[in-house]
Amino acid sequence: MELRVLNYFLAIAREENFTRAAEQLHVTQPTLSRQIAQLEKELGVNLFVRSNHNIILTEDGMILKRRAQEMLSLADKTKRDFLHRDENLEGVVSIGSGEFLSTRCLTDCIAEFRKKHSLVRYEFYSGNAANVRDYIERGLLDIGLMSEPINIRKYDFVSMPVKENWGALVRKDSHLADKKVITPQDLVDTPVISVLGEFTESDIFKWLGNYAEKVDIVAKGNLLYNEAMLAESGIGAVIGIRLNYNYNNLRFVPLSPALESSTALAWKKEQIFSAATSAFIDFAKKYLKGITYDKI
Numbered sequence: 001m002e003l004r005v006l007n008y009f010l011a012i013a014r015e016e017n018f019t020r021a022a023e024q025l026h027v028t029q030p031t032l033s034r035q036i037a038q039l040e041k042e043l044g045v046n047l048f049v050r051s052n053h054n055i056i057l058t059e060d061g062m063i064l065k066r067r068a069q070e071m072l073s074l075a076d077k078t079k080r081d082f083l084h085r086d087e088n089l090e091g092v093v094s095i096g097s098g099e100f101l102s103t104r105c106l107t108d109c110i111a112e113f114r115k116k117h118s119l120v121r122y123e124f125y126s127g128n129a130a131n132v133r134d135y136i137e138r139g140l141l142d143i144g145l146m147s148e149p150i151n152i153r154k155y156d157f158v159s160m161p162v163k164e165n166w167g168a169l170v171r172k173d174s175h176l177a178d179k180k181v182i183t184p185q186d187l188v189d190t191p192v193i194s195v196l197g198e199f200t201e202s203d204i205f206k207w208l209g210n211y212a213e214k215v216d217i218v219a220k221g222n223l224l225y226n227e228a229m230l231a232e233s234g235i236g237a238v239i240g241i242r243l244n245y246n247y248n249n250l251r252f253v254p255l256s257p258a259l260e261s262s263t264a265l266a267w268k269k270e271q272i273f274s275a276a277t278s279a280f281i282d283f284a285k286k287y288l289k290g291i292t293y294d295k296i
Helices: 003-015 018-025 029-043 059-083 103-115 128-137 198-211 224-232 275-291
Strands: 048-050 055-057 091-097 122-127 143-147 155-159 165-173 190-197 216-220 237-241 249-252 261-268
Touching: 003 018, 003 029, 003 237, 018 029, 055 059, 055 275, 059 275, 091 103, 091 128, 091 275, 103 122, 103 275, 122 128, 122 275, 128 143, 128 198, 128 261, 143 275, 165 224, 190 224, 216 224, 224 237, 224 249, 261 275
Parallel strands: 091 122, 091 143, 190 216, 190 237
Antiparallel strands: 048 055, 143 261, 155 261, 165 237, 165 249
8 A cells, every 4th residue: 555545545535536636646547546446346345435526535535544544644744853964955836925015924934944944945935815725736836825714624733923903004195094093983974995815805894894885995905015006196005914114105093993813824734745845745744833023
C-alpha cells in the first residue's frame, strides 16, 4: 500500500468526485480510477458507493480514511523532522494574500524563516480572497492568507494574531473627515463604495442594520487600492479595512459600532508539499501562535 495511493484515496473522499480529485492531483481520471480499483482489490473491500452525481465512503472506506490520515501525517512529520535540520534547504514557496493588515504578520514570518533558510525563494501573489482561494484549489499556490471563517473540511490553517479593523476612507474635504467615528446613519446621504466578497458584503450589510436600504452603494470593488482612487476622485466613501497605506487626500475614520474581521493562513488538507513549503508551514504555525501584534 503506497502513500501516494492513500493520498489519492483521501483526495477522492474530500472532493466526493473522481474528476475533481483527478484535477486537484494533476492525474488523469482513468489513472485515478485504476489506482483505487487496485487498492480495493488489495484490501478486499469496497471503499466507495458510486452514483451518477457523487460518491460516498462505505464503512470500510471511513475506517481507511482515519488510518490513511494517520499514516500520511506520521510520514510527513518524519520527513519534516529530518528536513528541518538541513540549513541548506532550497525550493520555492508560493503564497497568496489579500489586502490585509495581517499581511505584515506574514511578511515578518517570512523574514524570520529566512534567517534559518536563506536559500528558499518566494512567489508572492496579491489578489482578493476569492482569487487566492481559487489559485490554491487549482494548485497554483501552496498557501494563502484569507478571511475567516475557513472551510475546515478542505483546509488546515493557523489564525493570524491581529484583527482587521473596518472604517471609511473619505476625502479630507468631506463633511465626514472631521468625525471621530462613522455610524450607519452618517452614510445615508453619502455615496458609498463597498467591497466585493461573500463574507465582507454580508458583514457590511449587517453593520448597516436598519439603514441598509437607505445607503446608496454606487460602486463595488475587489481591491482597496482601486476603491481608494474612486474615493479620491470624489465618487464616494469607501468602506474597507485599515491598511498601512497613506493616501494624500483621504482619511480613515473607524466605524461605530466597531466592525472587525479575522484572517488565517491556510493550505489544503492532505496536500503533498515540497520540502521548503512543508518546513515553512511548520515554522509559520509555531511563529504565528507565539506572537502578539501591537506594532502595526
